[in-house]
Amino acid sequence: MKYCLIPIITVSISLAGCGNEDALPEILPKTLPKTFYTISVDPAYTGGMIENWVFATDSNGELLDGRSFIPGDEVQLESTTEVKNNFNIHFLAVDQRSDKPYLTLTTFNEVDANGSWKLVNPLPENHTEANVTGEVQIKILNYPDQSDVSFSDNIKISGPMGNQITSMTMSGTTVDVAVALTDNNSNLILSFSKYRHAYYTEIMAPVSGS
Amino acid sequence: MDLKQVEKEFTLYFTESIYTYIGFYGYKIGDDAANTGYIISERVDNDGNMFGGFGEINGFDLYRTVISFKQDNYSRTYYKLGSAMEYNPYFGQPLTSVSKPLIADFSAMVGVPYLKSSIFFDNPASGDLEWEVVSPRSQVIPELKFMIKEVPTELKAKYPSLNLNEISFNHGSAVQYMDDFTYKDFILYRSNINDAVKRASNEYYYYEWE
Numbered sequence: 001m002k003y004c005l006i007p008i009i010t011v012s013i014s015l016a017g018c019g020n021e022d023a024l025p026e027i028l029p030k031t032l033p034k035t036f037y038t039i040s041v042d043p044a045y046t047g048g049m050i051e052n053w054v055f056a057t058d059s060n061g062e063l064l065d066g067r068s069f070i071p072g073d074e075v076q077l078e079s080t081t082e083v084k085n086n087f088n089i090h091f092l093a094v095d096q097r098s099d100k101p102y103l104t105l106t107t108f109n110e111v112d113a114n115g116s117w118k119l120v121n122p123l124p125e126n127h128t129e130a131n132v133t134g135e136v137q138i139k140i141l142n143y144p145d146q147s148d149v150s151f152s153d154n155i156k157i158s159g160p161m162g163n164q165i166t167s168m169t170m171s172g173t174t175v176d177v178a179v180a181l182t183d184n185n186s187n188l189i190l191s192f193s194k195y196r197h198a199y200y201t202e203i204m205a206p207v208s209g210s
Numbered sequence: 211m212d213l214k215q216v217e218k219e220f221t222l223y224f225t226e227s228i229y230t231y232i233g234f235y236g237y238k239i240g241d242d243a244a245n246t247g248y249i250i251s252e253r254v255d256n257d258g259n260m261f262g263g264f265g266e267i268n269g270f271d272l273y274r275t276v277i278s279f280k281q282d283n284y285s286r287t288y289y290k291l292g293s294a295m296e297y298n299p300y301f302g303q304p305l306t307s308v309s310k311p312l313i314a315d316f317s318a319m320v321g322v323p324y325l326k327s328s329i330f331f332d333n334p335a336s337g338d339l340e341w342e343v344v345s346p347r348s349q350v351i352p353e354l355k356f357m358i359k360e361v362p363t364e365l366k367a368k369y370p371s372l373n374l375n376e377i378s379f380n381h382g383s384a385v386q387y388m389d390d391f392t393y394k395d396f397i398l399y400r401s402n403i404n405d406a407v408k409r410a411s412n413e414y415y416y417y418e419w420e
Contacts, residue, residue, distance in 0.1 A: 053365060055361070063361075102338045107345075123404050158247070160241050160242075198251035
């Protein structure tokens with residue numbers, strides 16, 4: 001009778017072994033991915049028209065994680081391996097140009113792990129528009145003509161809008177210049193070079209006319 | 211018209227330049243420095259030997275200096291926004307050669323230290339990709355090939371122009387700030403562009419090469 005039990009016990013052990021193999025992934029410790037960087041996308045962010053992606057590579061160029069995102073998303077970049085500093089982060093914006101996708105990829109090297117990146121539209125620079133309110137005619141006498149530079153390239157009359165000359169003619173050593181006046185400049189600067197030296201003068205409080 | 215002699219003179223020598231530009235501008239309170247401003251001195255030189263007097267004028271609240279010169283395959287610019295220039299800027303030797311243009315095996319030589327570089331790549335075959343790699347010197351040159359070995363599979367399948375074996379060097383630029391602004395500060399600024407505590411200075415050297 002003892003000998004008859006041996007095969008039954010063997011079969012039971014085998015069946016028990018099969019069950020343990022099925023449960024193996026749940027029994028062994030599992031490595032869970034950890035967030036190593038966070039991308040916060042502003043709801044008003046305007047990236048690529050078609051789609052936007054962010055992905056990361058380690059210092060050896062191996063891909064760590066990559067996700068597509070839309071405005072308002074918070075993207076957690078994750079990895080099952082420890083991500084140290086100096087990883088690379090890549091932003092891909094896909095737009096439409098000439099009836100086909102156009103890709104703009106921007107890569108930043110040497111980014112520190114466990115940080116965050118806010119994707120927002122940059123605030124607009126303060127910009128004060130100057131409006132043209134009139135024109136003044138200026139006659140420049142005894143202009144020293146020089147062979148290496150034309151008078152039109154050399155003479156500048158500037159205000160907050162940069163060079164405000166609208167037209168210029170030269171007759172002999174006399175140069176007639178028309179200059180736009182704006183509502184927010186009081187003075188103008190006339191400048192030119194003479195034999196490689198800079199000359200200038202201020203034109204105080206110009207008014208429309210000559 | 212009473213033309214006033216320059217009050218201060220800076221002599222700049224560019225013995226190998228094929229194009230030189232000097233701009234010196236003044237601003238008043240309320241002016242936007244992004245605009246051209248009052249041109250105090252603005253000149254272009256095409257013979258490449260020597261640039262003479264530069265000029266200065268009192269009476270503005272803010273000054274901007276731009277000095278730029280170009281050689282066959284690169285240009286260099288000195289930029290300063292603030293007070294007037296107090297010294298002659300020194301221009302070192304820029305990056306001049308790219309020996310292995312494909313992004314998969316990129317290599318280049320650089321002759322000056324800089325804060326950050328932007329290397330631009332494209333895919334000449336498809337014409338629908340622009341890739342900017344922003345990096346400190348240590349990782350771009352010559353180890354760019356370690357930046358990325360593969361893009362995410364989904365992106366590669368959807369956009370064939372992301373083929374790393376076709377993407378090659380287009381042009382590059384480098385910025386060397388004149389204060390203690392570091393590459394890490396730059397990353398912090400770009401990742402929080404509207405609220406960054408530390409921002410880039412308004413005085414720097416800029417290099418661009420083809």
